[in-house]
Amino acid sequence: MSKYEPVSAEVVAALQTALGAEYVRTDAETLEKYKTDEETDPRYHHLPEVVVWPGSTEEVAAVMKIANQYNVPVTPRSAGTSVSCGAIPVYGGIVLLLERMDKIEELNTEGMYMVVEAGARTVEIQEKANAAGFLYAGDPCSADSCLIGGNIATNAGGNKAVRYGTTRDQVYAIEAVTPTGDIVNVGARLKKKSTGYCLEQLIMGSEGTLGIITKATLKLLPLCPYKLDLLAIFTDLDKAVGLVPNLIKAGLNPTSVEFMDNAFVRSSSDYCELKLPHYEDGFYVIVTVETFNEDELESKMEQLDEICSASGATDVLEADDRVWKLRRNCLESTRVLSLVSTSDDLVVPVDQIANCIRHLTKVAENYSFKLFTLAHAGDGNLHFQILKGEMSDEQWEDEVSRFHAEAYPYVYSLGGRLSGEHGIGAKKVEAMEKYTEPVEMKMMKEIKRALDPKNILNPGKVFNA
Ligand SMILES: Cc1cc2nc3c(=O)[nH]c(=O)nc-3n(C[C@H](O)[C@H](O)[C@H](O)COP(=O)(O)OP(=O)(O)OC[C@H]3O[C@@H](n4cnc5c(N)ncnc54)[C@H](O)[C@@H]3O)c2cc1C
Numbered sequence: 363m364s365k366y367e368p369v370s371a372e373v374v375a376a377l378q379t380a381l382g383a384e385y386v387r388t389d390a391e392t393l394e395k396y397k398t399d400e401e402t403d404p405r406y407h408h409l410p411e412v413v414v415w416p417g418s419t420e421e422v423a424a425v426m427k428i429a430n431q432y433n434v435p436v437t438p439r440s441a442g443t444s445v446s447c448g449a450i451p452v453y454g455g456i457v458l459l460l461e462r463m464d465k466i467e468e469l470n471t472e473g474m475y476m477v478v479e480a481g482a483r484t485v486e487i488q489e490k491a492n493a494a495g496f497l498y499a500g501d502p503c504s505a506d507s508c509l510i511g512g513n514i515a516t517n518a519g520g521n522k523a524v525r526y527g528t529t530r531d532q533v534y535a536i537e538a539v540t541p542t543g544d545i546v547n548v549g550a551r552l553k554k555k556s557t558g559y560c561l562e563q564l565i566m567g568s569e570g571t572l573g574i575i576t577k578a579t580l581k582l583l584p585l586c587p588y589k590l591d592l593l594a595i596f597t598d599l600d601k602a603v604g605l606v607p608n609l610i611k612a613g614l615n616p617t618s619v620e621f622m623d624n625a626f627v628r629s630s631s632d633y634c635e636l637k638l639p640h641y642e643d644g645f646y647v648i649v650t651v652e653t654f655n656e657d658e659l660e661s662k663m664e665q666l667d668e669i670c671s672a673s674g675a676t677d678v679l680e681a682d683d684r685v686w687k688l689r690r691n692c693l694e695s696t697r698v699l700s701l702v703s704t705s706d707d708l709v710v711p712v713d714q715i716a717n718c719i720r721h722l723t724k725v726a727e728n729y730s731f732k733l734f735t736l737a738h739a740g741d742g743n744l745h746f747q748i749l750k751g752e753m754s755d756e757q758w759e760d761e762v763s764r765f766h767a768e769a770y771p772y773v774y775s776l777g778g779r780l781s782g783e784h785g786i787g788a789k790k791v792e793a794m795e796k797y798t799e800p801v802e803m804k805m806m807k808e809i810k811r812a813l814d815p816k817n818i819l820n821p822g823k824v825f826n827a
Pocket residue numbers: 399400437438439440441442443444445447448449460480501502503504507508509510511512513514515516517518519520521569570571573574575576690693694783784787820823
């Protein structure tokens with residue numbers, strides 16, 4: 363039984379007073395729309411009781427105060443592209459949407475920073491930075507649809523993390539609303555800082571459990587004028603994954619090193635109606651290098667070509683946007699093959715990514731589900747898409763849990779963790795409790811209790827507080 367109170371007429375009235383009636387909805391169609399994010403398995407879906415669209419930080423704070431007063435849980439939501447059930451209101455209550463707060467407030471070319479509201483779309487931030495000659499280096503594959511607040515909350519990774527790091531590395535400072543409804547500004551536009559706890563880094567990546575991000579100051583970098591995308595095609599898995607350590611050790615400082623197995627090559631090619639060489643039997647490794655100087659690009663190209671060939675590539679092609687189209691559509695392409703699937707987002711030390719892909723691909727051969735493998739290989743981040751297809755719910759649950767029981771301890775034995783970028787959400791809460799060292803888990807729970815004594819903000823995510 364829930365320890366929360368239901369959303370009463372009194373709560374709805376208080377929300378309407380704070381936000382305006384048009385920004386508070388309880389109709390069945392709206393509630394239905396927000397019962398899930400990217401999760402397709404209906405067993406994870408939960409209806410909210412009310413959905414709200416605050417238009418300012420003060421209004422977000424007002425919602426949190428009301429939620430605390432009436433003991434109602436709040437789930438913050440950006441674009442809902444979470445693949446770990448992060449934006450699902452597992453205890454009902456209020457879903458709080460940030461999409462009205464979508465302004466890019468400032469782009470400062472002298473100081474090389476941008477100030478954005480949490481609801482700004484990631485792609486718009488990237489485009490605005492590029493137009494001014496700068497790079498915003500956060501680049502999840504979902505950039506076209508996700509919002510910056512969602513990226514910061516999950517510490518999103520993506521295609522450029524090999525060179526530039528994840529979202530937390532692109533952020534100077536945030537404004538956030540605390541679980542009890544205070545407004546706080548943490549972080550500063552500084553290169554270094556040893557001034558108390560690094561609270562901005564604590565809130566970033568906390569998956570909306572320690573604060574609702576409402577604004578951020580983002581770092582900009584000079585835009586490299588020279589860029590090359592290369593597609594190395596292998597017909598042998600071992601050789602394809604073997605390329606990764608060779609690339610990293612060569613000191614090429616690539617921007618991206620992405621791996622797609624042949625199952626993904628086929629599904630995404632079919633979905634995009636676009637076939638590149640070795641559709642039938644190829645494993646693709648996409649490598650991007652960027653430089654500030656043309657000669658440097660030339661020399662890196664030569665070096666890359668040599669390394670790929672020495673690693674056993676069947677073909678090494680200069681790639682264009684088509685290859686990125688295939689990469690970006692991988693996840694979507696499996697949706698047409700199976701309505702229900704589950705994503706895994708394991709991370710291991712970079713020097714172990716090849717072993718990990720080899721080993722877990724072998725392990726998966728003992729199961730009857732279909733396994734598709736992708737990797738942000740250059741940063742050790744592995745994605746499995748496991749498709750249910752026609753199997754029964756019982757067999758599906760049994761097979762996935764047995765596979766996880768083999769895969770997770772193996773990943774931890776390599777020094778890895780359960781999630782590299784998607785977060786724990788609601789989906790991996792049990793695994794998080796199981797595989798996290800007890801003292802570390804205790805510290806996390808104590809922090810959560812200290813900041814959110816009534817467990818109002820995004821309960822049921824990361825762990826059970
Ligand atoms: C096709 C596809 C490709 C993807 N590729 C990548 C990838 O390359 N790299 C990657 O990291 N992820 C990827 N993802 C996962 C997802 O896009 C990211 O996790 C993204 O950061 C979520 O952003 P969002 O705006 O959709 O947030 P949501 O899904 O709405 O929310 C995500 C989590 O953050 C919380 N939250 C949202 N907004 C706020 C806020 N303002 N303050 C506090 N908490 C908040 C939510 O409660 C939830 O727990 C992909 C997803 C899809 C569907």
